Amino acid sequence: MRNQFYSLLILLVPEVILSLVAMCALFVGFNPNLDKRCPCKNFSVMLSVIGSVLALGSIFFIQYILKIESNTLIELHGIQVNASILGVKMGIIILTIFSLMLTREDPLYINKAEYSCILLFSTIGLMLLVSSSNLLVAFIALELAALSMYLMTSLKKDDPVAAEASLKYFMFGGMSSAFLLFGFSLIYGMTGSIKFSEINTSLATQPMDALLVIAFVMIVVGLGFKLTVAPFHLWAPDTYEGASLPSAAFIASVSKIACFFITGMIFLNALAPTSMEWGIPSVIQKGDEIIKPLPGWKPILAIVAVISMIYGNLTALAQKSVRRLLAYSAVAHAGYILVGITAIEALGLAPIIYYTLFYALATIGAFGVTSIILNNRGNDDIESFVGLGQKMPVVTLSLIIFFLSLAGIPPLAGFFGKFYLFLGALKVSEISFPLLYLVIIGFATSVISLYYYLKILKAAYNKTSEENVDDLFVREPYFTTRLVLILGAVLILLGGCFPQFFINLFL
Amino acid sequence: MLGWNIYLSFLGILILLFLPRENKTAPRWIALIVSLLGLILTAVICISVGIFKHEDPAQMVILSDHSWIPALRIRYTLGMDGITLVMCLLTGIAAVSGVLFSWNVTYRSRDFFIFFMLLIGSVYGVFLSLDIFLFFVFYELVVIPKYFLIAIWGSTNKEYGAMKLTLYSFAGSALALIAVIAVYVQSGCSTFNMLELREASFSKDFQFWAFPMCCLGFGVLAGLWPCHTWAPTGHVAAPTAASMLLAGVIMKLGAYGILRIAVPFFPEGVAEWKLFFSILAVIGIVYGALVAITQKDFKFVIGYSSVSHMGFVILGLVLANEVAWNGAVLQMFSHGIIAGLLFAVVGRMVYERTHTRDLTQLHRMRLMNVIPFAVVIFILSGAASMGMPGFSGFWAELQVMLGCWNVYPLLTLFIGLGLIFGVVYTLRAINLAFLGKEKTSSSVSLKESVLPISLPEKIGAVFLITISFVVGIYPNVLLAFIAPAVQSMM
Numbered sequence: 001m002r003n004q005f006y007s008l009l010i011l012l013v014p015e016v017i018l019s020l021v022a023m024c025a026l027f028v029g030f031n032p033n034l035d036k037r038c039p040c041k042n043f044s045v046m047l048s049v050i051g052s053v054l055a056l057g058s059i060f061f062i063q064y065i066l067k068i069e070s071n072t073l074i075e076l077h078g079i080q081v082n083a084s085i086l087g088v089k090m091g092i093i094i095l096t097i098f099s100l101m102l103t104r105e106d107p108l109y110i111n112k113a114e115y116s117c118i119l120l121f122s123t124i125g126l127m128l129l130v131s132s133s134n135l136l137v138a139f140i141a142l143e144l145a146a147l148s149m150y151l152m153t154s155l156k157k158d159d160p161v162a163a164e165a166s167l168k169y170f171m172f173g174g175m176s177s178a179f180l181l182f183g184f185s186l187i188y189g190m191t192g193s194i195k196f197s198e199i200n201t202s203l204a205t206q207p208m209d210a211l212l213v214i215a216f217v218m219i220v221v222g223l224g225f226k227l228t229v230a231p232f233h234l235w236a237p238d239t240y241e242g243a244s245l246p247s248a249a250f251i252a253s254v255s256k257i258a259c260f261f262i263t264g265m266i267f268l269n270a271l272a273p274t275s276m277e278w279g280i281p282s283v284i285q286k287g288d289e290i291i292k293p294l295p296g297w298k299p300i301l302a303i304v305a306v307i308s309m310i311y312g313n314l315t316a317l318a319q320k321s322v323r324r325l326l327a328y329s330a331v332a333h334a335g336y337i338l339v340g341i342t343a344i345e346a347l348g349l350a351p352i353i354y355y356t357l358f359y360a361l362a363t364i365g366a367f368g369v370t371s372i373i374l375n376n377r378g379n380d381d382i383e384s385f386v387g388l389g390q391k392m393p394v395v396t397l398s399l400i401i402f403f404l405s406l407a408g409i410p411p412l413a414g415f416f417g418k419f420y421l422f423l424g425a426l427k428v429s430e431i432s433f434p435l436l437y438l439v440i441i442g443f444a445t446s447v448i449s450l451y452y453y454l455k456i457l458k459a460a461y462n463k464t465s466e467e468n469v470d471d472l473f474v475r476e477p478y479f480t481t482r483l484v485l486i487l488g489a490v491l492i493l494l495g496g497c498f499p500q501f502f503i504n505l506f507l
Numbered sequence: 508m509l510g511w512n513i514y515l516s517f518l519g520i521l522i523l524l525f526l527p528r529e530n531k532t533a534p535r536w537i538a539l540i541v542s543l544l545g546l547i548l549t550a551v552i553c554i555s556v557g558i559f560k561h562e563d564p565a566q567m568v569i570l571s572d573h574s575w576i577p578a579l580r581i582r583y584t585l586g587m588d589g590i591t592l593v594m595c596l597l598t599g600i601a602a603v604s605g606v607l608f609s610w611n612v613t614y615r616s617r618d619f620f621i622f623f624m625l626l627i628g629s630v631y632g633v634f635l636s637l638d639i640f641l642f643f644v645f646y647e648l649v650v651i652p653k654y655f656l657i658a659i660w661g662s663t664n665k666e667y668g669a670m671k672l673t674l675y676s677f678a679g680s681a682l683a684l685i686a687v688i689a690v691y692v693q694s695g696c697s698t699f700n701m702l703e704l705r706e707a708s709f710s711k712d713f714q715f716w717a718f719p720m721c722c723l724g725f726g727v728l729a730g731l732w733p734c735h736t737w738a739p740t741g742h743v744a745a746p747t748a749a750s751m752l753l754a755g756v757i758m759k760l761g762a763y764g765i766l767r768i769a770v771p772f773f774p775e776g777v778a779e780w781k782l783f784f785s786i787l788a789v790i791g792i793v794y795g796a797l798v799a800i801t802q803k804d805f806k807f808v809i810g811y812s813s814v815s816h817m818g819f820v821i822l823g824l825v826l827a828n829e830v831a832w833n834g835a836v837l838q839m840f841s842h843g844i845i846a847g848l849l850f851a852v853v854g855r856m857v858y859e860r861t862h863t864r865d866l867t868q869l870h871r872m873r874l875m876n877v878i879p880f881a882v883v884i885f886i887l888s889g890a891a892s893m894g895m896p897g898f899s900g901f902w903a904e905l906q907v908m909l910g911c912w913n914v915y916p917l918l919t920l921f922i923g924l925g926l927i928f929g930v931v932y933t934l935r936a937i938n939l940a941f942l943g944k945e946k947t948s949s950s951v952s953l954k955e956s957v958l959p960i961s962l963p964e965k966i967g968a969v970f971l972i973t974i975s976f977v978v979g980i981y982p983n984v985l986l987a988f989i990a991p992a993v994q995s996m997m
Contacts (some may be wrong), residue, residue: 050840350578393528409651410644419640419688423579423860426685426692433689443681451670458658458666500576 011081013053015124021051022120029113031062039132044113049100056093059086080133087505088261091357096123098364099250101480105371106244120316122148126258134194135184146173153239172235179261180222186215196270208296215295226259229334230308237327239446249367253360260337268344301342308379309333316452322370322380333359339438340421349422355417365402365488376473385460394459403453405492408446413495424462446462510585511546516628523621531616538620539606545885546599564589565991580697586637589992590836593985594634597843601755602627607967608851609748621795622652639687639699643848646681660746668744675737679727686721705771717774721769728761730817732791739810747854754813754846759839762820770827777827784825789918791818796928805864808936809849816842823907831910832993838903848888848971856881870943880960882941886967889933891975897979
């Protein structure tokens with residue numbers, strides 16, 4: 001028993017390190033003198049960055065100690081670890097560091113210690129979520145992350161917009177958690193287990209029935225909220241706009257990686273073997289032949305994906321504020337990723353991980369540039385981007401890379417990601433292409449998305465009609481912000497040119 | 508060696524990126540040198556293949572082949588045969604003349620040439636890639652520089668034109684990409700290599716829906732009626748060099764996609780849809796010419812004439828017989844040269860001096876007295892565009908019509924009608940733009956105020972018209988490369 005807990009500790013070293021660092025950051029916050037005496041102004045943020053780097057290192061340590069290769073899976077007390085889970089955790093930590101580095105761009109936030117502590121707690125929740133192997137751990141981890149994110153939204157305490165955003169986020173979030181829990185409990189009632197693998201074996205012999213459909217719908221509603229899938233996305237535009245910019249960047253990117261990963265995990269490992277035909281078990285034996293009908297949750301996910309792709313892209317067209325636009329484009333991207341999840345048995349989790357990681361990277365970069373605009377111009381309208389190219393060419397170049405990657409232009413990572421996802425969707429059945437319509441809608445709507453991304457890029461690249469750009473952009477971005485933007489742009493370029501390297505990391 | 512065309516262009520971009528922004532003259536020299544090097548390289552290879560027979564133009568020669576994304580068996584494969592060589596030659600010529608005709612770009616000239624070189628490099632990439640994924644990487648990479656070139660440096664309604672063009676071509680390539688992914692999945696041989704996929708056989712049902720998808724997708728960029736509407740607005744909005752490239756090479760990319768992917772992959776699909784696409788192409792020929800007759804804007808005349816001429820290319824390709832294909836490939840080359848020249852005269856020589864493209868206004872200026880060089884060049888290239896014997900267009904269109912006559916004699920009659928309309932709009936444009944009557948005394952002052960035709964313009968114009976003339980007198984220069992390659996693809 002003692003030995004088991006020791007192994008569990010080793011599996012969770014990164015989370016343990018992060019919790020300790022979060023406590024320390026909070027402690028710094030309790031002692032204002034400590035922060036003042038320190039030569040560095042943002043002591044708690046620095047501390048959190050260092051802690052995150054340590055946690056990142058500890059992942060390599062785990063990989064080395066446990067000799068994790070592509071097909072090893074270690075499972076213990078509801079926590080599982082394999083190569084792709086560790087890869088996703090790495091991505092989460094790197095993006096957490098990025099969003100910590102963006103913190104300085106936000107002049108409004110009050111208590112840095114509070115902020116970095118809550119952000120780290122949220123990261124811990126997301127990391128636990130990624131490595132959970134049963135429904136209960138997944139739910140608790142999701143709640144830890146979600147509660148922290150509600151708090152992060154409301155950190156601008158005297159701002160009514162932030163309060164509204166946070167309240168909206170919290171109300172919708174609480175409701176969706178209830179749906180999710182209800183769905184999980186139905187699954188538990190039908191299979192008698194909360195472990196993914198046991199649910200899988202138990203569902204394989206069960207016929208499709210009404211209760212199972214209800215469970216699927218509840219789970220899709222509950223997770224769909226976290227994934228900003230239409231029609232459960234209503235919180236996203238307000239939260240993206242109301243929350244302080246680094247918090248919004250975190251919510252828009254890091255939380256998406258973990259939530260998409262666990263959604264894929266639940267559907268692939270736990271719910272995959274259910275049949276679409278009413279009353280027929282998933283594996284039918286006809287003589288020697290074994291027939292596997294398509295899983296029953298496919299139509300539900302497909303409907304939601306179609307709504308998201310169309311609604312998200314069309315609504316984004318009408319947005320003026322770039323943050324709201326990013327929120328609606330998040331809805332659209334969630335639709336693309338759901339196409340990949342619908343087709344998850346064809347290529348596994350790899351396309352989804354690849355797509356979400358680079359989507360998150362591009363989003364965090366886009367938020368970084370938006371924060372520069374917001375600080376200089378006071379709003380984030382598309383027209384406010386005019387003149388950016390004149391004043392900050394490097395920032396503009398990275399902005400071009402982020403948005404073109406989101407639009408899916410080669411040779412950036414977004415193109416290969418989309419290609420990989422849709423390839424999986426067509427691979428589901430090689431003769432009849434049952435998901436062809438999803439791919440067609442996906443590509444058609446990504447054409448729409450190019451329109452609004454190009455509109456921003458055009459504005460950023462244009463010269464201003466006014467004489468002096470220096471008056472428009474008074475505040476130079478901080479060094480850390482520049483670093484995040486350049487690193488992000490380089491990573492996206494590398495991810496598009498050498499995708500195999502990144503695929504190897506997650507498989 | 509030919510792969511160096513791509514790398515040279517990207518190298519040029521790297522050099523330009525490190526130039527200071529204020530430098531106005533260095534970018535154009537660098538762009539000229541880089542594109543000239545590419546042209547010389549292609550010409551040397553053409554000579555070594557054509558005269559010294561180092562390679563057989565019928566064979567697809569693999570230039571480089573590296574593993575790229577092993578998970579999906581995507582490889583970085585470049586290859587060339589006779590058709591590729593001709594297309595690369597066209598790109599080189601268009602690039603050099605494009606730089607020459609944008610010699611006067613001073614507004615953000617560094618950025619202009621960066622986008623220009625990016626465009627050229629990607630176009631070379633499309634023509635050279637043998638792996639379909641790589642093909643699409645380059646094909647969609649073309650979209651972005653095109654957008655910025657038009658939206659920043661363009662004229663008349665530039666944002667609308669640029670956005671329309673970009674969305675159309677992105678949508679077209681997405682459509683073709685879906686068909687191609689389906690091909691990859693269904694072939695079962697898990698390769699993206701064009702040559703290997705060409706060998707795979709697909710079921711008739713699959714071909715029946717995949718061919719029109721692919722053909723329509725590529726057809727958008729080739730100006731296939733009724734998806735052509737981006738072409739006139741895009742051409743008109745674009746700056747001179749961009750519209751030269753747009754008509755000269757970028758419209759050819761779509762045709763090249765049909766040639767390398769749509770037709771060879773789906774022989775049965777072609778058989779089913781041949782008549783449908785032939786009719787669309789012929790409508791394009793006649794409609795483009797008819798609409799060109801009624802235009803008031805000089806550049807719109809050329810824009811619609813492009814649609815009309817590209818109709819020949821598409822027609823030749825979907826007919827899928829040897830004569831028609833020879834004609835189609837030759838027409839791709841010939842139209843690339845002639846349309847480039849026409850746009851250069853209208854956009855650079857006339858518009859930038861008179862600041863109007865309105866034919867009725869030009870009529871009052873009697874430009875014949877003002878810029879006689881431009882008039883001579885325009886009349887020569889107009890004759891070439893009409894399909895006058897002695898210029899390259901004649902042989903190309905003749906072969907396409909011969910190929911069509913064997914299959915659909917009735918359609919050929921309509922093409923003849925299109926040719927007559929072609930003569931009408933060209934003569935009308937020449938008459939209105941250059942041979943007008945002086946209504947006011949403005950011509951005198953115009954003659955003094957207008958800058959004379961500069962040396963780069965003269966070099967570029969003479970260069971292009973000479974090529975069209977040489978090919979027109981002795982078409983075998985190019986057909987020696989095209990015919991064997993076409994024969995081996997059939």
